[in-house]
Amino acid sequence: MDQATHRIQIENLSKAYGPVQVLKDINISVPEGRFVALIGPSGCGKSTLLRTIAGLEKITGGTLRIDGQIVNDMPPRKRDVAMVFQSYALYPHMNIEKNMSYSLRLKRSAPEAIRQSIAGVAETLGLGHLLERMPRQLSGGQRQRVAMGRAIVRNPKVFLFDEPLSNLDAALRVHMRAEIRKLHHRLHATSVYVTHDQIEAMTMADHVVVLRAGQVEQQGAPLALYEKPANKFVAGFIGSPAMNFIEGVVGPDAQCVLFGGAARQQVELGRALPPGQPVWIGLRPEHLRLQGEGQSVQGVVDSVESTGSMTFIALNVDGAPQPLLVAHPGTVTAAMGDVLKLYIAPQQIHVFDKTTELAL
């Protein structure tokens, strides 16, 4: 795609606080109307990256373009981006209507036009009856909506969200997740959404960027990251419950991985790897089955937890740093100490180099 169709273009962006390099060589392109999620563990630089797009942090290297124009040195108020803060940052001394209309009033829009757009947005977000209230008189979910409304009213080029749902309880979070997705569907607003909740990222975004320690580990469509993780970190980060890892060595026939120490086990890969190479094998909990064909892994039951619809079994397997977790649909009768055999299709087995941790 050419530059003009890209709302945001980030090239070799870096950011340092004094000697501390917080973002390194970031490259991300966001086409117009796309919903991009930034995800990664705490402290990896998600908020910082978002704030550089907003202009609240100055970048120390690379270029940042919005609509093709370089904005490296442009102050935030000229960038035409709106941000929904984790704390919502509503103006405490203004009522909801004033909060949402502040930007329009600064632009000296006509009072009638302001009134209309506020009414429209308030209607969409179900805030109509709250316009006269002060922020302190609202619940967390309502404040969240007002923060979104304040952004929507502006009709900006880009929406930025910094963990907007993290202050809500679980049920409300699921609800707002759906609301934001619906809104995006309707407005087609270019959005960058920071979260450390990978379910949020997977369910909301068209494009997911996984960050670690200030670097992009992998980016792509949510399912691509799930199915073809580029390395062990992404494999472990995307997916819930997290992928299981077992330490092993490629067998002499180049087609299988041996693991499990004295109780020697092996899985066939269906493809060739250099014999003798130390590797990690990765097995997703939801791919392991108690019956079936394909490859199998054997272990001793450590614990069983059932939620009715799902049963989670933890197995001790030699070579696995943590017990192997199995997510099995329905109820399963298993007791601590039982020896179980789990089956998995060869194409669902992930293999990573032991030292570089890159996918093989």
Place this chain on the structure above:
Amino acid sequence: MNKLLSRFPRENGFEITLAGFALLYLLLFAGLPLLYNIVLSFQQVDLMEPATLLRPFAGLANYRDVFSRPEAGQVLSNTLQFVGLSLLFQVVIGFLLAMLFLQDFPLATFMRGLFLAGWIMPGLVVGVIWKLLFAGDYGVLNHVLTQMGILHSKIFWLSDPQWSLYAVIIANVWLGVPFNMLLLSVGLAAIPADLYEAAELDGANAWQRFWGITLPMMKSTLGAVVSLGAIMTMQQFDLLAALTQGGPANSSQVAQYWSWQLSLQTFEVSAGSAVATLMMVLVLIVAVIYVRSTRNERMV
């Protein structure tokens, strides 16, 4: 001790006793003198019998006497200027300094600390220092101003009736700025940074952020600072005593100093108490405004 405490009724017995002591203290050491002063202002006082409480009732005669004195108009105007100008400059300069020291620059905290040094000095000492600064022939202020070419002839700050009131006001402003700066700094620091960021993204420039965020968010702090400043300025005494004693020719005379002079220098105790009572009413009004503004604080 436990035995003693358990003798009080279970609910709040101990707290009631503590509050009782506090009230008793207030009544004895604040209430009674105030009351006595008010009573005095309605009585005809004979200095030959200072110890009696029952003196001839004078009605409003003392108040009429005070207002009919030739200097009354000047004292009133001086007092208004003294309080008004002191407050204005204290708050504005204090606010500017508070915003300056909120910026992150080297030694900001250290320099802010230095400003407080003036605050811990007694008013009399500050008065003496300013007397040296203001002195006509060898004063530092005149020297600096002439060197800078702002002044062409010396100003006799303290002995020229044209300037004496303003000299006192300048010194009082200097004395009050650290207090204002400190309280306003606390208020400014309490404004969350993300509000400014949100406003900036909403398109507000620095000026608009100041009027749209800073000032409204500082409303209650400003209310408190102005009221406390008004009270402190209306009480200012040591500085006046050290600098001009109201002179020359009442040109820097203000109500609180006048009241003291009437009562304790010319021994017109009744007139002095009348002035003091009027001041008290004023302070009370300001105090009520202050209490209201701090009550609103929780709403912001």
